[in-house]
Amino acid sequence: MGDLKDLFRGLLKDTPHIFMDRNVFSSGYTPASLPHRDAQITTLASILVKALRGDAPSNVLMYGKTGTGKTAVARYVGEELEKMGVETNVTCSVLYINCELVDTQYRLLAQLAKAFDCEVPFTGWPTDHVYEEFKKAIDSKEQVVIIILDEVDNLVIKSDDALYNITRINGVLKNAKVSLIGISNDLNFTDYLDPRVKSSLGEEELIFPPYDALQIQDILYQRAKNGFNEGVLADDVIPMCAAYAAQEHGDARRALDLLRVSAELAERAKLIQVAGMHVRMAQDKIESDRIIEVIRTLPVQSKLVLYSVIVLLDNGSRVSRTGEVYSIYKQLCNNIDTDILTQRRITDLISELDMLGIINAIVVNKGRYGRTKEISLSVPVQSIRNVLTDEQRLTSLSEFKPVNMQVSLAAAY
DNA sequence: CCTCCACCGGAACGTGAGGAGT
DNA sequence: ACTCCTCACGTTCCGGTGGAGG
DSSP states (O other): OGGGHHHHHHHHHHSOOOBSOGGGGSTTOOOSOOTTOHHHHHHHHHHHGGGGGTSOOOOEEEEEOTTSSHHHHHHHHHHHHHHHHHHHTOOEEEEEEETTTOOSHHHHHHHHHHHTTOOOOSSOSOHHHHHHHHHHHHTTSOOEEEEEEETTHHHHHHOSHHHHHHHTGGGGOSSOEEEEEEEESOTTGGGGSOHHHHHHHTTEEEEEOOOOHHHHHHHHHHHHHHHBOTTOBOTTHHHHHHHHHHHTTTOHHHHHHHHHHHHHHHHHTTOSSBOHHHHHHHHHHHHHHHHHHHHHTSOHHHHHHHHHHHHHHHTTOSSEEHHHHHHHHHHHHHHHTOOOOOHHHHHHHHHHHHHTTSEEEEEEEOGGGOEEEEEEESSOHHHHHHHHHHSGGGGGGGGOOOSOTHHHHHHHO
């Protein structure tokens, strides 16, 4: 036990210093420069420069798939604008709000008010009261407020009132000016909008095309220079990360994750250099983490269906049919005292699992023996069995033995 | 060529939770 | 505090189907 004191000391000493600054790879990090986004940066800056003259810039909509640098560009230009505002003595405030978390009008207003030191309780006030408070707070002095709404789709899907109110706020303010920057990865999201909001929000539009493999490489090299110590990356590491990410529609964030995970794997193996092998391992790890996360958050009923497939697999059938799955599923439900859903619903659950890429379900015709779905697992069994029995209500199922297996025996012939 | 299996999948409807309006 | 609306989740009902076997 006395050695425990040295536990961390030992680990500290042993750990090779691959990372210089882990922060460089976190999602909130804004790098000092953004390769291959000069055009977007210049355009955005030329729109926002009006703020430095004390006017409200046009509202901007930014489109692009995930990992194309939308958020980074918006934050980067925002920071520069604030800096410039200090120099030129114009108060410019840039607020960044992620609408994935802030997805109702109330929460949005509360969040905005809070940014101006205005106390709003989490709940309780009528929405228009919060709106008034927020107006009062920003109108207290002359300033230009730029609100960046990331993932703005989330705010709109429920109702576009929030956007409607904010786009019209300039009409009622005396001192302050407000502009919006909406960020969306859905090109068609304006279809959901009220036409008035649409024309007001989309005064300017910026498109972010996906990066190609070479561009991703540049980004990675730049981050690696700030994030890793020198010489820890083998030559092929970054090209590999870029190639993998480029295959999946040029997602730079994905490439950065890949690079980070590769380095973490190498670090955990106590190596001093990251090799191509680690990139491959990282690719697998990210994918299996994704699958596990998807399965873990599945509703209980879907888990039961999935478990039924596994049970059938354990009993020797490589593919299973809907009828078999359903009969096992019913047994499982009785076993843990859960409501049994109808077969119609199970059909849908099976289709959902198929779409998530966890199972493979194809419709086949067996002539006289009917028409059904042939279901097989498209991920390794051992990786998901434990995830399923981790769920509190399903733990007892690890002991489960199916009765009445002649159905699947018959299927063997 | 016809039948008929064993399920597919569309349509309409019921229900409860939760948010918005008043 | 109340009703109204919407949405996710499920059920009921049912027409549809490709081909093995007669």
